[in-house]
Amino acid sequence: MFDVLIVGGGMVGASLAVALKPLKLKVGLIEAYNFGVAEQPSYDDRSIALSYGSSRIYQGMGIWGKLRSGVESIQHIHVSDRGHFGAARMEATEENVPALGYVVESRVLGKLLYDELATGEIALLVPAKVYGVEQSADSVQVQIERNGVVDTLQTRLLVVSDGRDSSVREALGIDSIRSEYHQTALIANVTTSEPHRNTAYERFTANGPLALLPLTEGRYSLVWTHRDDEVANTLQLDDADFLRKLQLEFGYRQGAFTKVGQRAAYPLVLQKAVKEVAGRAVVIGNASHALHPVTGQGLNLGLRDVAQLADLLAETVLANSDPGAADLLARYQRLREPDHQSVVRYTDTLVRVFSNDFAPLAHARAAGLMAVDRIALLRHWNARQGMGVRQRQTRLARGLGLKQ
Ligand SMILES: Cc1cc2nc3c(=O)[nH]c(=O)nc-3n(C[C@H](O)[C@H](O)[C@H](O)COP(=O)(O)OP(=O)(O)OC[C@H]3O[C@@H](n4cnc5c(N)ncnc54)[C@H](O)[C@@H]3O)c2cc1C
Numbered sequence: 001m002f003d004v005l006i007v008g009g010g011m012v013g014a015s016l017a018v019a020l021k022p023l024k025l026k027v028g029l030i031e032a033y034n035f036g037v038a039e040q041p042s043y044d045d046r047s048i049a050l051s052y053g054s055s056r057i058y059q060g061m062g063i064w065g066k067l068r069s070g071v072e073s074i075q076h077i078h079v080s081d082r083g084h085f086g087a088a089r090m091e092a093t094e095e096n097v098p099a100l101g102y103v104v105e106s107r108v109l110g111k112l113l114y115d116e117l118a119t120g121e122i123a124l125l126v127p128a129k130v131y132g133v134e135q136s137a138d139s140v141q142v143q144i145e146r147n148g149v150v151d152t153l154q155t156r157l158l159v160v161s162d163g164r165d166s167s168v169r170e171a172l173g174i175d176s177i178r179s180e181y182h183q184t185a186l187i188a189n190v191t192t193s194e195p196h197r198n199t200a201y202e203r204f205t206a207n208g209p210l211a212l213l214p215l216t217e218g219r220y221s222l223v224w225t226h227r228d229d230e231v232a233n234t235l236q237l238d239d240a241d242f243l244r245k246l247q248l249e250f251g252y253r254q255g256a257f258t259k260v261g262q263r264a265a266y267p268l269v270l271q272k273a274v275k276e277v278a279g280r281a282v283v284i285g286n287a288s289h290a291l292h293p294v295t296g297q298g299l300n301l302g303l304r305d306v307a308q309l310a311d312l313l314a315e316t317v318l319a320n321s322d323p324g325a326a327d328l329l330a331r332y333q334r335l336r337e338p339d340h341q342s343v344v345r346y347t348d349t350l351v352r353v354f355s356n357d358f359a360p361l362a363h364a365r366a367a368g369l370m371a372v373d374r375i376a377l378l379r380h381w382n383a384r385q386g387m388g389v390r391q392r393q394t395r396l397a398r399g400l401g402l403k404q
Contacts, residue, residue, distance in 0.1 A: 015303060139324075161284050
């Protein structure tokens, strides 16, 4: 019998498994794909903006020092609205932090997480697929298929981190609300003639937001939102035409765009589970909340799920109590709810207000951006939202190890 079984070894599930390593719990991680194979959906070509708060969580887990050399820091953020006046700027020095955030390639993060998991404390069931779950009063039975062999595992707590289209969430009978943006994110690494100087850009356009995130080796990671019916056009362009189109959309703030790498597309929706808990199971990460990538909040929100759950599980170890107990999971849901609601509202409002060329709204946006730029309190609120430090601070989020 496991104490904790985690389904889904993407960035969120694997981070939780690493966080739980020091605890005296029998923990297993079930992941459908070996790390590094092309089908693995979590560790692909995308880059992730980790908030300052997430860097603290990884520090609390004891792995930030190892990740630090593979990330680029964000010192300055510039937010603008294409074709309209007004821009807002945020600075790490003004917020008294070493960086507003850090950019890391998801494969680099994944490699570190899986290296950390290879030390033996966590039972790795990889590759293996969960295809059914059943619950009784004191355990969850999890049906898996591994190398063509079918098996049933038992656990006191099941953590569901199998991503946006979570089949396990469905099997548990947890409904989710889905809302279409009719937008697709096109991602690629690009190079500009001017050095990035650790500046991230978020530029709102009528088709959706366009972000440039400073990356190692002087590159930028581009997340360029398109209307669904437009994206095929841009994907098909040859490199020179692609760079010309990007230049028109972004302008010359970084000089000329000189190079583009491989491109990939991600259809965007907002999907939110109506609740996080069913019996002895809890959903976290994208299985609970899949967001638009505007301002890069999705993984950061998932890592705060990880930090909260790890804190509560550390308490159960100290109290020698049941890790799947109803009161513990109810507490988890109560503690995470305000953060979930606030980030869903924040990202959804940004996308809907800014992907709109209705003139009065455009004027209000310009006024809003100028206000954020000029009023220190507003700027500070926005910076802290982006840095992921406005929420209740768990031990890991304070950069501390779990209680043991
Ligand atoms: C273009 C883009 C840019 C983004 N940029 C940012 C950013 O800058 N900052 C940020 O914070 N977030 C960002 N995000 C969001 C971030 O990528 C996600 O929040 C994060 O990947 C979610 O991780 P997860 O582990 O919850 O889910 P996933 O990454 O979907 O992982 C789920 C895992 O579960 C496994 N799995 C599925 N079903 C089963 C099964 N039945 N049995 C076993 N295993 C199973 C899958 O193989 C997979 O490994 C971005 C997203 C996109 C699309």
